[in-house]
Amino acid sequence: MSKPDAKQIKAMADVAGMPVSAEVAERIANSIGPAFEGFAPIAGTLPFDLEPATFQFAQTTKASR
Amino acid sequence: MSTEPALMTLTAVAKAIADKQLSSHEVTRACLHRIAQWQPHLNAFMAVEAEEALEAADAADAALAKGQISGPLHGVPLAHKDMYYEAGKVVTCGSLIRRDYVATTTSTALQRLKDAGTIRLGSLQMAEFAYGPTGHNSHYGPVHNPFVLDRVTGGSSSGSGSAVGARLTFAALGSDTGGSIRNPANFCGVTGLKTTCGLVSRAGAMPLSQSLDTVGPLARTAEDCALLLGLMAGADPEDPTTIGGPVPDYMAATRASLNGLRIGVPTAFYVDDLDAEVARILDETIALLKREGADIVKVELPDQRQLSSACQLVLAVEAAAFHKRWLIERPQDYGPQVLMRLQNGLAVPGVSYLEALRWRGAALAAHVAATAGVDALIAPVAPVPAPTIAESDVGNAPNAESVIQRLTRFTRPVNYLGLPALAIPCGFTAGGVPVGMQLIGRSFDESTLLTIGAAFQRATDFHDRVPALP
Numbered sequence: 290m291s292k293p294d295a296k297q298i299k300a301m302a303d304v305a306g307m308p309v310s311a312e313v314a315e316r317i318a319n320s321i322g323p324a325f326e327g328f329a330p331i332a333g334t335l336p337f338d339l340e341p342a343t344f345q346f347a348q349t350t351k352a353s354r
Numbered sequence: 355m356s357t358e359p360a361l362m363t364l365t366a367v368a369k370a371i372a373d374k375q376l377s378s379h380e381v382t383r384a385c386l387h388r389i390a391q392w393q394p395h396l397n398a399f400m401a402v403e404a405e406e407a408l409e410a411a412d413a414a415d416a417a418l419a420k421g422q423i424s425g426p427l428h429g430v431p432l433a434h435k436d437m438y439y440e441a442g443k444v445v446t447c448g449s450l451i452r453r454d455y456v457a458t459t460t461s462t463a464l465q466r467l468k469d470a471g472t473i474r475l476g477s478l479q480m481a482e483f484a485y486g487p488t489g490h491n492s493h494y495g496p497v498h499n500p501f502v503l504d505r506v507t508g509g510s511s512s513g514s515g516s517a518v519g520a521r522l523t524f525a526a527l528g529s530d531t532g533g534s535i536r537n538p539a540n541f542c543g544v545t546g547l548k549t550t551c552g553l554v555s556r557a558g559a560m561p562l563s564q565s566l567d568t569v570g571p572l573a574r575t576a577e578d579c580a581l582l583l584g585l586m587a588g589a590d591p592e593d594p595t596t597i598g599g600p601v602p603d604y605m606a607a608t609r610a611s612l613n614g615l616r617i618g619v620p621t622a623f624y625v626d627d628l629d630a631e632v633a634r635i636l637d638e639t640i641a642l643l644k645r646e647g648a649d650i651v652k653v654e655l656p657d658q659r660q661l662s663s664a665c666q667l668v669l670a671v672e673a674a675a676f677h678k679r680w681l682i683e684r685p686q687d688y689g690p691q692v693l694m695r696l697q698n699g700l701a702v703p704g705v706s707y708l709e710a711l712r713w714r715g716a717a718l719a720a721h722v723a724a725t726a727g728v729d730a731l732i733a734p735v736a737p738v739p740a741p742t743i744a745e746s747d748v749g750n751a752p753n754a755e756s757v758i759q760r761l762t763r764f765t766r767p768v769n770y771l772g773l774p775a776l777a778i779p780c781g782f783t784a785g786g787v788p789v790g791m792q793l794i795g796r797s798f799d800e801s802t803l804l805t806i807g808a809a810f811q812r813a814t815d816f817h818d819r820v821p822a823l824p
Contacts, residue, residue: 293701302700307681309697320755321670321698325706327663331713332706341708343715348552348772348797350722 292325294318359384361820364430364524364578371429374418378411378429378473385431385475389522395824396498398516400436400446402476407431410473424471426581434527435514436477437484437560438464447560448480448510450493450687451680461558462590463527463569470585475523478513482692484529484562485673486510487537487761488746492689496743500821501543502787505740508537508761514572515542519788520821525573525582529559531566532669533735533765536792539572539777540735543788545807545817546572547579550798551772552597554583555590563672565711566665566769575817576776576807580604583800597798607801608808612646615806617793618653618728624764629738635781635789636734639810643732646809653728656720658767664717665770667702667710674699691748718771722796729802731794735777736761739787768794776803779816788816 293301295314302309309317359367359381370376386404393399414429437447439457446452460468479497481489489497489512497512499505500520507516511528515538518526528535530548539546547570554569561567571582584605589598619625619640628636644650674681677696685693725731741757748754768775775792782788795803811817 293703298701301703302697305678305700307678307697307700309700313697316694317697317701320694321666321701324663324666324670327659328667328706328710330657331660331664332709335709335712335716339712339716341711341714343712344718344772345552345715347715347718347722348550350719 292318292322360388360521362524363574364427365575365581367524368427368430368581371418372423378414378418378431379408381429382407382411382431382473382475385522388520389475391823392500392520392522395503396500396516396520397495398479398497398513398520398522399433400448400477400479400494400513401444403474407473407475414471414473424469426470426585427467428471430472430524431475432467432472432525433475433478433517433523434464435480435511435529437480437529438527439558440464440474443477445477445560448482448484448491448494451684457558459558462555462592463559463586466586467582478517478526480513481510481534482689483677484510484531484534484560485692485695487533487758489516489538490691490743490747492691498743499541499740499787502740502785503824504742504744505787506541506743506746508541508740510534511538511572515539515544515546518542518544518572518574525571525578528570528572529562530568530570530769531562532665532769533762535570535572536735536765536775536777537761540790541740541788543779543790543816543819544572544574545576545579545779546570546777547583547800547803548768548775548777549583549587549800550774552595553774553798553800554586555593555596557590557592561676563669565668565672575811576778576804577605577608579776580608580804580808602801604801604804607804610805612643612648612806612809615647615730615802616649616651616728617643617806618651618725618731620731620733621652621654623655623658624733627737628734631739631783632734632737632789636732636791639780639791640732642813643806643810646813648806651728653725653731655724656717661717661767661770662763664710664713665766667706668770670699671702671707672699714770714772718797721771725796729795730806733792733794734764735790735792736764739783739789764792768792773797774800774803776800776807778807778810780814781816
């Protein structure tokens with residue numbers, strides 16, 4: 290997963306109805322960029338049938354030593 | 355144990371009131387006296403409601419005299435993070451936007467404590483909208499660390515950490531979305547419990563991230579946290595994400611032994627790049643737990659950086675979505691740090707957000723498999739002791755962003771996995787700054803964490819140390 294650059298962020302903010310300046314877009318790109326990089330090994334690799342509700346299932350699964 | 359009312363633990367003072375050794379009036383007056391002494395130094399309270407508190411204390415004493423006891427915390431005065439709605443009371447959420455907002459409902463967690471007999475001392479400071487890990491607040495000023503006043507408290511439950519640390523309230527509700535209970539507990543020398551997602555109702559608590567928000571207590575001991583958790587936990591029709599079933603006897607868990615428990619020490623991430631004093635205190639804590647009967651084993655965990663990144667993506671989007679209307683209509687009314695954090699959510703595409711959510715179950719399953727051989731993990735809450743207020747002030751200090759980033763490095767993975775974690779005081783730096791550790795447990799197994807925390811506190815006195823009035 291590639292992280293969005295400032296130009297893309299500016300366009301996304303416009304679409305969301307919350308326009309930001311080029312300077313703010315640049316700051317956002319620098320701030321959230323590392324999260325995209327950290328998640329990159331996972332992005333695009335998840336199996337088709339995996340849905341968010343599997344979290345509740347995993348919460349109640351008992352581990353055994 | 356101190357017999358000065360304000361210095362007692364929650365458990366001890368509740369018993370003293372119930373046994374009529376102390377009146378609620380005496381206890382409340384003792385807290386108000388300390389608040390008057392400390393508040394100018396700490397800025398821990400958002401509002402002090404002295405007159406109302408004393409009236410409520412007198413009513414509690416009168417009821418007790420007639421043999422009427424509300425519950426296990428009858429007549430105990432408490433204050434909480436100013437994001438728990440109480441009908442008829444202003445709840446600022448640490449913000450300018452909600453400076454005059456009067457709640458029309460009462461949060462379930464708060465109501466359950468009120469039903470147990472607590473009375474209200476006032477409300478506690480916090481990071482604006484609970485979105486900041488230091489204790490800075492551009493509208494109401496920073497909250498100060500009671501042990502070293504020029505240091506941060508940690509956030510976002512900054513007032514909760516500071517007020518409990520200074521013995522202004524016996525305990526306080528906090529909230530933990532990315533570390534907001536554990537950070538202030540760590541830096542202020544108190545005990546803080548981040549609960550499993552779904553254990554304690556969030557109804558009537560200000561939202562930040564619906565997937566990550568959790569409600570929990572900061573208190574002086576693990577036993578006090580157990581008492582509060584037992585009163586708050588359990589299903590709530592007002593919050594359908596809460597889990598049903600019987601609430602465990604958490605107080606009984608605090609009396610159990612460490613013998614036979616296995617505590618895992620991560621081989622990487624949580625032990626990397628630690629400040630030397632944090633590393634020393636971690637080693638000393640592990641050695642003491644071993645002496646007390648725990649088995650200590652090394653544990654190799656899945657990549658925690660990926661968990662932290664997923665947490666950031668989820669939090670950024672959900673926080674921005676909650677705030678969208680105000681971001682459009684009132685952006686000028688946010689503090690600059692919080693506005694910047696909220697704007698980060700604009701940069702995350704919907705598909706990326708949902709991928710981060712979809713992975714959560716698989717990531718938790720991988721964690722469960724990796725930790726199957728242990729009952730809990732131990733790790734520092736933060737890699738460094740509390741920084742100064744000045745060096746973490748974004749906009750006024752050159753490296754503030756990097757200082758702040760380090761504060762949530764060890765807390766975010768736990769939020770993403772929805773796990774419980776108990777922060778306990780474990781030592782002090784040479785400069786007198788408290789340092790804590792977090793015990794990370796299995797989902798819904800707060801009991802084991804409380805067992806370990808209470809056993810550690812029976813063998814140490816870090817949690818008993820009281821800061822000196824400047």
